Amino acid sequence: MLTTELYNGQGLGNQLWSYVVTRALALDRGLDFGIMRREKFKGGDFMGLDFGKRVEGGSGPEGGPPSSLPRGIINYYVEKDIWHPEHHCDIRDYDPGLPAVPDNTKIEGLFQSEKYIAHRKNEIREWLRVKPAFDCRDFSAENICILNVRGGEYKGNPDLILPRKYWTDAVANMLLVNSRLKFVVITDDVKYAGNLLPEYKAFHFDIGKDYCIVKNARYLILANSSFSFFPAWTSEAVKYVIAPKYWARHNVSDGFWACAFNLYRDWLWQDRDGKLFTFEECESEYADYKVENGLEKFGDKPPSPRRSLLEKYARGILDAASKAKHRLLD
Structure with missing residues (x-):
């Protein structure tokens, strides 16, 4: 069996990545899978996930690492x-x-690489089907583009929060594709989005309806947030997706991706000047960047404590988990 654990500190997007990757890897290997703390899943109202085999036992603090395994x-x-x-x-x-990893392993991480799951896309689309009673197509008309704006805790990190220019450049690029488009904002932070883009109506319903609106949109302009990945990636309606080049460091990158695995196929990637790049162009550029900057020498420990609270939280989890991994396997 392969297992992972859901945590209160994860958003829906991170929980879905943990679930999907664990299930896909188990399926690839012909193994059972099971999800720990399934009651913490934040999409339970509108998704009926199969959480696999029941996982018994195991303990540890919120966010890990485990003090004992199941x-x-x-x-x-x-x-x-x-x-x-x-x-x-x-x-x-x-x-x-x-x-x-061997059978009977608990896995943890971010897991946001398409390489783990791309070959299972059709199956994943079925795993993540929204319950019919909760699906929403209110904004899925042919000439509507959804801007999925992220506010909330992102506002405290100037390296992370996307500026107004990103959104207005993306709108201009979308209008070159379809000049009849109207734009609607779906966001976790209506007040922030209203101040950022007052020319467009901004809505936040509940997490399920927001997810479904993104999933059913024809045109999407995305933030650098894991929330939007699966509704966009599994969509059977979307025609055109624009996302921020360099993902979580769109604002400051000199060529690196944060994270590198957040470069996804089939989307267009917009830089700070408003220019669009294909996946293949970005992949080629980044390959050159890694050689020129000796990326292989970069370590697995952060060189400085200058990080946001969100990054500190994530770093603390991963540092502790890494120590526990070695302790449990020794």
Whole structure:
């Protein structure tokens, strides 16, 4: 069996990544899977996930690492992270060790690489089907574009929060594709979005309706948030997606991605000047950047404590988990 644990501190997007990757890796290996603390899933009202086998036992603090593993689980693996020495942020990429973990392992990490799951896309679309009673197509008309604006805790990090220019440049790019488009904002922070983009109506319903609106949109302009990944990626309606180049460090990057695995196929990636790039163009650029900047020398420990509270929280979890992994496997 492969298992992972859901935490209160995770958003819906992070929980879905943990669930989907664990289930997909288990399926690839012909193993059972099970999700710990399934009652903490934040999409339970509108999704009916199959959480796999019941996982018994195991304990530890919120966010990990475990002080004891569940019954029958004898290994613990934490996805490898990589930290940029100057920008003090996580730039991890696909971890080839993750798909190779032994049976009876608890896995933890961010898991946001398409490489873990792309071959299972049709199955994942079925796993994440929204309950029919909760689906929403109120904003799925042919000439509506959804701007999925992230506010909330992002506002405290100027490296992370996307500026107005990103959104207005993306609107201009979308109008080149379809000049008849009307724009609607779906957000976790209506007050912030209203101040940022007062020319557009902003809405926040509940997490399920917001998810469904993104999933059913024809045109999408995304923030650098994991919330929007699965509704956009599994969409059967979307025609055109614009996302911020360099993802979580769109505002400051000199060519690195934070994280590297957040570069996804089929979307267009907009830089700070409003220019659009394909996946292939971004991938080629980043390959050159890694060679020119010696990315392989970057370590798995952050070189400086200068981080936001959100990053500190995530870093603390991963540092503690890494120590526990070695303790449990020794």
